[in-house]
Every structure is written in C-alpha cells, then in structure tokens.
Amino acid sequence: MPLTSTQKQDIIKKFQTVAGDTGSPEVQIALLSNRILKLTDHLKAHIHDTHSRRGLLSMIAKRRRLANFLKNVDKNRYATIIGSVGLKD
Secondary structure (H helix, E strand, O other), X not given: OOOOHHHHHHHHHHHOOXXXXXXXXXXXXXXXXXXXXXXXXXXXXXXXXXXXXXXXXXXXXXXHHHHHHHHHHXXXXXXXXXXXXXXXX
C-alpha cells in the first residue's frame, strides 16, 4: 500500500518548486493525494477496516489544512496545485 521510492520521487520531481524541494506544501499535497487515492481503493474492497479509515480521514484533514495554508499565502500556487491534483475548490 505505501508508495514505492520511485513513485515518490516522480511525484516530488513533478511538483517541486526548486531543485531538492521535498517539503513545500505543493509536494506534500500531491503525496497525500496519491496516498489518499490508494487508500480509498483499499477501503472499497475492505469495508470494515476502521483503522485504515481513521488514517484516511486524518490524511484528508492534513491535506485540507495544507491547502488552506497555501491559499492564504499565495492564491496562484493554490490554484495551480488544486487544478493539477484534481481537487475541488
């Protein structure tokens, strides 16, 4: 279920703002979005997995907090990441 290192590196390269950037909100939102998609597929097959559901909800909340932070800091960067990841505004 976790991302492989090559998948993670591809996502980081796609969304990094400068070379070597791994902690910007854009990268974190993209990584969380990928993990959320994978975990959602898992929960469709395993309906009663409440522990994973709780982890999913915490990841969604963290992604929302990061997106709200980015919206307050720079609306252009927020609009770019929301569009590329496929989230609603």
